[in-house]
Amino acid sequence: MDADETTAAGLPALAEEIAEYYGRDGEDGRLRSGAGRLELWRTQDVLRRLLPPAPARVLDVGGGSGVHAQWLAADGYAVELVDPVPLHIARAARLPGVTARLGDARALDAPDASADVVLLLGPLYHLPERADRVRALTEAHRVLRPGGLIVAATINRFAGVHDNLATGLYFDPGLRPQIEASARDGRMRPVDGEKSLFTTAYFHGPADVPGEFAAAGLTAQGQYGVEGAAWLMGGISERLDDPGDRELVLEALRRTESVPSLLGVSGHLLTAGRKG
Ligand SMILES: C[S@@+](CC[C@H](N)C(=O)[O-])C[C@H]1O[C@@H](n2cnc3c(N)ncnc32)[C@H](O)[C@@H]1O
Numbered sequence: 001m002d003a004d005e006t007t008a009a010g011l012p013a014l015a016e017e018i019a020e021y022y023g024r025d026g027e028d029g030r031l032r033s034g035a036g037r038l039e040l041w042r043t044q045d046v047l048r049r050l051l052p053p054a055p056a057r058v059l060d061v062g063g064g065s066g067v068h069a070q071w072l073a074a075d076g077y078a079v080e081l082v083d084p085v086p087l088h089i090a091r092a093a094r095l096p097g098v099t100a101r102l103g104d105a106r107a108l109d110a111p112d113a114s115a116d117v118v119l120l121l122g123p124l125y126h127l128p129e130r131a132d133r134v135r136a137l138t139e140a141h142r143v144l145r146p147g148g149l150i151v152a153a154t155i156n157r158f159a160g161v162h163d164n165l166a167t168g169l170y171f172d173p174g175l176r177p178q179i180e181a182s183a184r185d186g187r188m189r190p191v192d193g194e195k196s197l198f199t200t201a202y203f204h205g206p207a208d209v210p211g212e213f214a215a216a217g218l219t220a221q222g223q224y225g226v227e228g229a230a231w232l233m234g235g236i237s238e239r240l241d242d243p244g245d246r247e248l249v250l251e252a253l254r255r256t257e258s259v260p261s262l263l264g265v266s267g268h269l270l271t272a273g274r275k276g
Helices: 016-022 036-050 067-074 086-092 130-143 159-167 176-185 208-215 236-241 243-256 260-265
Strands: 057-061 078-083 098-102 115-120 144-156 201-204 218-225 268-275
Touching: 036 067, 036 144, 036 236, 036 243, 036 268, 057 067, 057 130, 067 078, 067 098, 078 086, 086 098, 115 130, 130 144, 130 208, 130 218, 144 208, 144 260, 159 176, 176 201, 208 218, 208 268, 218 260, 236 243
Parallel strands: 057 078, 057 115, 078 098, 115 144, 144 201
Antiparallel strands: 144 268, 218 268
């Protein structure tokens, strides 16, 4: 199904291959173990510095199974999670302090100016068309109160090349064309069967994100590489197992997180902005 098709209720429909990918239930464990914890702890580290004090109303759009909603609710925020995958909603709805409902970033079922914070930690990299991404950001703008904070995650343009060079998959001639295509135009296109590295996705250049914010009336105020270069280093998972080493990793990444020349090295990028 094309990304711009609509459901019977007139809502934008999630592409079938994205629904199938997340229906495999791999998402909940992804950030809770191994090297995935770097993304979780770094996102948490940046968000804890940016968010207003709790309690504040946080709308977690594309919140998945609630890995971030869980700690945000434990921190005292009133968290509403929206996601188009029923399995994610079922998991998130069981978390204490989290309200979860089905929905799409491009048509939010939330009143105007009803949120202090909107998180978009997923939708922008699953919307290959710029018009859809701007529509999602425009919805975030609508539901934010004046002065409210938005934080959006994107995947960097060369994440596929870097990740697969590090894992060695780049050297598989059957996989390399997908990786090279994503670096050329930002589009990750799934192929049939086991040779698919990811589902439909769009990989941004860091400098493109503020323009998409501006097109939705939002002012970008800062960008933060989530994993920096650390995600590409062998042995990072073992470093995270050790509490002392983990703190050193987090400190080092705090120092480099907004250095312009390093933004694109990170796998994920957070862009923070405000409704003026
Ligand atoms: C990689 S997961 C990230 C989940 C979570 N926010 C996190 O940071 O761990 C991407 C999420 O985006 C959701 N998503 C994809 N397209 C979306 C859309 N059009 N609107 C809202 N969410 C969407 C998926 O269902 C999935 O839960």
